Amino acid sequence: MHQTIDEFLRAEVGLCPSCISLVVADDGGSTTISNPSSTESSCRDCSICFGLSSPSYQQEHIVPLITKYLNPYCEGRGNYLTKDSPTLNLPLLIAVRAQCAIGAAECFIKTKETNADTGASSLRLRSAEEVYSKLKEYLRSSIREVLERTITHLENNDDETSCSNEPKEPNLSNQLHEEESGYLAAHVLVLPEFSTDVSGIIPPSLQSLIRKHKHQIERSQHRILNPRKRFRGNDPTLKQGGDPRINLELRIRRSMNQSSDDLSKLAWLEKSIFQEWLKDEVERKESSLALSSWLQESKKHQIQPCVHISVWRRSFYIKGTYTKSRRDVAQTPFFVSSDSKSGGLVRKGCSSVEEEICPHLASVCGGISNQNNEHVLVTSDGEAMVQDGSVVYGCCKFHASGREDIDVRMLLPPPSIVKSSSSNKNITGRPFVCEVFDAYRLPTATRLYAAVKAINHSSSDDGRTEEIVHDINGWPQSLVGNDRFHGSNLNGVGVSSPLELTSSSSFSGLQAETEEKVKHYGCICWTSVIIRSDQELVEKLGCLPWDQEENSDDQCNSFPLEIKQDTPLRVLHRRSSDTRPRQILSLSARRINDHWIQLRMATSAGTYVKEFCHGDCGRTQPSISSLLGGRVDITELDCEGIEM
Numbered sequence: 001m002h003q004t005i006d007e008f009l010r011a012e013v014g015l016c017p018s019c020i021s022l023v024v025a026d027d028g029g030s031t032t033i034s035n036p037s038s039t040e041s042s043c044r045d046c047s048i049c050f051g052l053s054s055p056s057y058q059q060e061h062i063v064p065l066i067t068k069y070l071n072p073y074c075e076g077r078g079n080y081l082t083k084d085s086p087t088l089n090l091p092l093l094i095a096v097r098a099q100c101a102i103g104a105a106e107c108f109i110k111t112k113e114t115n116a117d118t119g120a121s122s123l124r125l126r127s128a129e130e131v132y133s134k135l136k137e138y139l140r141s142s143i144r145e146v147l148e149r150t151i152t153h154l155e156n157n158d159d160e161t162s163c164s165n166e167p168k169e170p171n172l173s174n175q176l177h178e179e180e181s182g183y184l185a186a187h188v189l190v191l192p193e194f195s196t197d198v199s200g201i202i203p204p205s206l207q208s209l210i211r212k213h214k215h216q217i218e219r220s221q222h223r224i225l226n227p228r229k230r231f232r233g234n235d236p237t238l239k240q241g242g243d244p245r246i247n248l249e250l251r252i253r254r255s256m257n258q259s260s261d262d263l264s265k266l267a268w269l270e271k272s273i274f275q276e277w278l279k280d281e282v283e284r285k286e287s288s289l290a291l292s293s294w295l296q297e298s299k300k301h302q303i304q305p306c307v308h309i310s311v312w313r314r315s316f317y318i319k320g321t322y323t324k325s326r327r328d329v330a331q332t333p334f335f336v337s338s339d340s341k342s343g344g345l346v347r348k349g350c351s352s353v354e355e356e357i358c359p360h361l362a363s364v365c366g367g368i369s370n371q372n373n374e375h376v377l378v379t380s381d382g383e384a385m386v387q388d389g390s391v392v393y394g395c396c397k398f399h400a401s402g403r404e405d406i407d408v409r410m411l412l413p414p415p416s417i418v419k420s421s422s423s424n425k426n427i428t429g430r431p432f433v434c435e436v437f438d439a440y441r442l443p444t445a446t447r448l449y450a451a452v453k454a455i456n457h458s459s460s461d462d463g464r465t466e467e468i469v470h471d472i473n474g475w476p477q478s479l480v481g482n483d484r485f486h487g488s489n490l491n492g493v494g495v496s497s498p499l500e501l502t503s504s505s506s507f508s509g510l511q512a513e514t515e516e517k518v519k520h521y522g523c524i525c526w527t528s529v530i531i532r533s534d535q536e537l538v539e540k541l542g543c544l545p546w547d548q549e550e551n552s553d554d555q556c557n558s559f560p561l562e563i564k565q566d567t568p569l570r571v572l573h574r575r576s577s578d579t580r581p582r583q584i585l586s587l588s589a590r591r592i593n594d595h596w597i598q599l600r601m602a603t604s605a606g607t608y609v610k611e612f613c614h615g616d617c618g619r620t621q622p623s624i625s626s627l628l629g630g631r632v633d634i635t636e637l638d639c640e641g642i643e644m
Contacts, residue, residue, distance in 0.1 A: 013296060051305060052190065100294060106292075179504055181504070201266055201298075239391050315436060317436070317506060318443070319502040323430075328349045329352060331406075334352065351491040358398055372393045394437050396436050409639070411429075411480060412486075419549070456489055468592060516605065519604075519641075521600070529595075529629060536591075541628070563612060563623070567619075584602075587599065588601075613625070613633075
């Protein structure tokens with residue numbers, strides 16, 4: 001009996017053996033998909049899967065695509081595939097035609113029962129949704145096997161052609177493997193490709209339903225093709241965002257220009273429309289006969305599948321600490337509104353920490369892919385074109401634990417601070433984590449060391465020591481030696497060695513830990529009060545003498561000191577007004593001349609140091625200004641290490 005219905009579905013309906021085994025369940029209800037290699041021609045012309053189950057189709061069309069998109073990612077070893085790869089998007093047209101094939105099978109079974117064939121009643125037919133789901137599962141499994149074989153093949157080829165003795169596989173911890181950090185992922189999108197009228201593609205009942213919901217479908221398509229802007233502001237820096245799967249679909253939708261093409265609309269048949277049609281067909285009498293007749297008639301209309309593939313590398317994290325020895329370098333690219341009549345934005349600073357670090361990290365990761373970026377549709381001279389948008393998926397994204405102003409240096413601590421810290425604390429530069437999206441490869445320890453050298457440039461000791469000098473206006477400035485920052489980058493940015501691959505917890509905890517850190521600062525201030533000696537200064541402030549931080553138990557020392565800070569006037573436009581308690585944990589001071597002093601302090605996280613110095617019109621109490629009893633202006637500020 002099974003063989004008879006198999007022959008009917010193959011000869012009259014045009015199903016391949018794989019799809020027949022999906023439509024007709026065996027007695028146990030399980031699925032054993034037939035090996036279609038013996039009936040290759042019927043597989044290529046299948047009315048349901050359009051030949052996707054055919055080994056020859058997969059070898060001719062899917063394998064070359066996978067090889068093409070995987071090849072840039074498989075230099076060296078250590079290329080693992082995520083557990084859920086590939087994700088697969090099949091057109092609902094497959095489920096529509098599966099329902100038609102089920103209708104044909106039901107008609108066949110009724111005919112056999114009429115002829116008193118007792119075996120017909122034992123057959124169980126699956127629903128269209130079951131057929132669609134099981135076909136998707138089968139194709140996903142077979143494509144995953146192709147992906148794994150291709151990765152192994154490409155890695156072996158790279159081993160044969162490479163002459164380098166450098167380790168080819170990065171050292172990933174068990175936690176990184178559990179997170180699938182830097183693993184490869186893939187998405188396969190299948191669309192039907194046809195060049196005929198709608199009547200040969202979908203049954204008349206579905207055509208009517210699509211016409212009924214025409215405006216709903218057009219609104220939905222417009223919403224998908226014109227997503228809302230996700231980022232506020234108009235600065236020219238690229239923003240990271242999007243999803244490779246969604247970006248692939250958008251690129252194809254826009255290139256098809258399907259809004260005016262009824263045939264291509266069928267490729268994106270909405271699930272709600274399909275479910276409404278399926279419900280109507282299940283409830284309608286004589287539905288099986290109508291669908292069966294239509295499917296047998298439509299066999300002459302060939303539908304070819306069109307396969308699109310997207311491959312990307314999941315994000316991974318690289319951690320380190322940085323120093324900044326210049327006062328014209330921002331942490332990230334810094335733009336402000338122009339004062340000119342033309343408007344626009346003006347760049348502040350000669351560079352940024354992000355721009356000094358991220359390009360070198362991207363380089364040692366083999367570069368960043370741009371094939372999964374978001375594309376936008378623009379119109380030029382009446383012609384629509386697809387081009388790269390301002391939102392990219394692949395990039396090296398910089399995150400730091402807090403930030404310093406553009407005119408504030410980020411230095412390593414002086415010896416007196418190192419001595420005063422507790423033995424279980426480490427005072428470093430500012431911690432950062434770079435989140436790398438869609439890199440071509442995971443970096444090895446050797447390559448990360450090369451990135452440190454490239455960022456820091458050559459490190460040479462010019463013998464410079466810490467001292468106070470005066471500019472042409474007579475204002476004192478502090479110079480520091482090479483031991484207070486990393487490297488000798490001309491733009492003043494350096495990183496610690498080694499840089500390391502790290503888990504996502506380092507990134508998620510970066511900002512949470514900011515509030516718990518102790519931060520060390522150094523500054524130079526002008527005061528209207530005449531300071532005649534170091535002793536007078538120390539007594540007025542109730543602090544320690546300069547470079548005596550290790551003597552924190554001195555009875556004359558009034559620190560730690562709790563202060564109350566109202567939201568500073570300079571940030572009140574973007575921060576809520578509130579009074580926040582903060583701790584000045586230690587303070588040392590020295591006199592430069594009658595009106596200039598130098599301070600060094602340790603504070604709790606979140607302290608506004610500039611406002612602690614000048615008082616912010618009385619909004620910070622107490623302050624250096626109130627302790628001295630006169631006006632204080634801060635002219636130079638350094639962050640001298642973060643205690644972790």
